Amino acid sequence: MDSFAHGIDNFLGNLLNTNNSNSTRPSNGHPTPSASPPSNHSRATPTSQSRSPSMNPSLSQSKQFNSSSQSPTSLAEMAKLEGNTHFANGRYAEAIKAYSVAVIRNPDNAVYYSNRALCHLRLSEWLFAVDDCEKGLELKSTATEAIQLKLWFYKGQALLEAEEEAEENGKEGLGRLSEAINCLKKAFDLSILQKSTYTDEIATKYRTAKSRRFERQDRKRREEVGELHGYLVKLVERDRDRQLKQMGQDGSDEQENIVNACSERISEIEALFSQANENSKKRYVPDAFLGKISFEVMTDPVVSPASGITYDRSEIVSHLQKIGKWDPLTRQPLHEKELVPNLALKEVIDEFLSLNGWAFDY
The missing domain is CATH 1.25.40.10 (Tetratricopeptide repeat domain)
Known part of the structure; x- marks a missing residue:
């Protein structure tokens, strides 16, 4: 040995x-x-x-x-x-x-x-x-x-x-x-x-990492929207072709009406999806709107006077109650009663959320 x-x-x-x-x-x-x-x-x-x-x-x-x-x-x-x-x-x-x-x-x-x-x-x-x-x-x-x-x-x-x-x-x-x-x-x-x-x-x-996941989910959503767009257009076109085939050679005025109605429906679909694509380009949440603990969009921002850092109220209160009476980032002493509502930021975030409902899932 x-x-x-x-x-x-x-x-x-x-x-x-x-x-x-x-x-x-x-x-x-x-x-x-x-x-x-x-x-x-x-x-x-x-x-x-x-x-x-x-x-x-x-x-x-x-x-x-x-x-x-x-x-x-x-x-x-x-x-x-x-x-x-x-x-x-x-x-x-x-x-x-x-x-x-x-x-x-x-x-x-x-x-x-x-x-x-x-x-x-x-x-x-x-x-x-x-x-x-x-x-x-x-x-x-x-x-x-x-x-x-x-x-x-x-x-x-x-x-x-x-x-x-x-x-x-x-x-x-x-x-x-x-x-x-x-x-x-x-x-x-x-x-x-x-x-x-x-x-x-x-x-x-x-x-x-959270941003990358959202980007992937959003990219997948856009792909699905694109597939739905193509499917609806083809559906309208197939319906037009079916009606024209049933009509045969007779009724040229009716044929024109069918073609025009189909074109209008396709135009409506294009306008709808064009607006959807325009909205999807704006899917970005400023870092200032995100909480410093969960990195989700804040709904009730408050300021820690010790550090000047803004937290979401529910997150910072949970931290103070469960972990310790100190600022989680600067480690300075902090108590719940010292938190100050950030009303200006809350107003901006509320307006942003009212125009971008998707941000709740960010």
């Missing part, structure tokens, strides 16, 4: 040393990742759940990982630290290898899956990121609330990016956009509960 364990140690050590300076991944064809992380991930960093001693620079990596005196848990932490170093230098492929070693050594630590998922996000490996997030979320004992927040956020972001990438390439997506919204909503709720600094970043993604 000692020789077997020693062999495993050698294998894992060699895995970390393989192509240590190479930041490309020939196996999946991804380009070399930028040394500067993309802006949409700029605030997310690999997690260190515990403070482990730094790896001794005087020893080679293989010697450290081959040490039979180290426990699997401590070796896993050393691999995680190695992954963190690679991540900080933009070597995401190498970081994935190191985090994978950590997972092998200690598969019950959700932090390793969270860190590896973030690397997959940086490399646009959406489904790998989703898989790591799902595995991490299953580990209830080590997935602290802070780690759960990250895992839900990474999963929702990966699913959203996968859908958008497929749409850009003219392909069918995963059909998991609603799941992405649910994940981002969970991350957003957790960020408020934890008074996280990631709240704004998560809120942006959550709002984007």
Whole structure:
């Protein structure tokens, strides 16, 4: 057994040393990742759940990982630290290898899956990121609330990016956009509960996902309207042809009346659908009309005097009663009696809703 364990140690050590300076991944064809992380991930960093001693620079990596005196848990932490170093230098492929070693050594630590998922996000490996997030979320004992927040956020972001990438390439997506919204909503709720600094970043993604779903639903509606338009026109034309066929060659005046009546009906249909198309072009809700918690159109906007931020009354009151007496975005103290009605904004929103009934479903 000692020789077997020693062999495993050698294998894992060699895995970390393989192509240590190479930041490309020939196996999946991804380009070399930028040394500067993309802006949409700029605030997310690999997690260190515990403070482990730094790896001794005087020893080679293989010697450290081959040490039979180290426990699997401590070796896993050393691999995680190695992954963190690679991540900080933009070597995401190498970081994935190191985090994978950590997972092998200690598969019950959700932090390793969270860190590896973030690397997959940086490399646009959406489904790998989703898989790591799902595995991490299953580990209830080590997935602290802070780690759960990250895992839900990474999963929702990966699913959203996968859908958008497929749409850009003219392909069918995963059909998991609603799941992405649910994940981002969970991350957003957790960020408020934890008074996280990631709240704004998560809120942006959550709002984007909801907007994408509405756009898809609206596009589908327009397609259905277009199909209905064509169907009604053909129906009128078939009725005209049937009447003309029954009449035969006789009654040229009647034939003309039938043709004219058909043309009038088609003109009415065209006018009706033309107006519908004109209205559909205006299906956009200004961000100022959306609540800062649910991102739905506000019906009773109120201002938090502590921050100057406008919330929908029902949402902010629910937050104050169930979560805490503080502003959910600025985390300043706040009480229900301090809320001030935003009458000017309410008037504008009411007028907008009266002209755009569809916005209730936004």
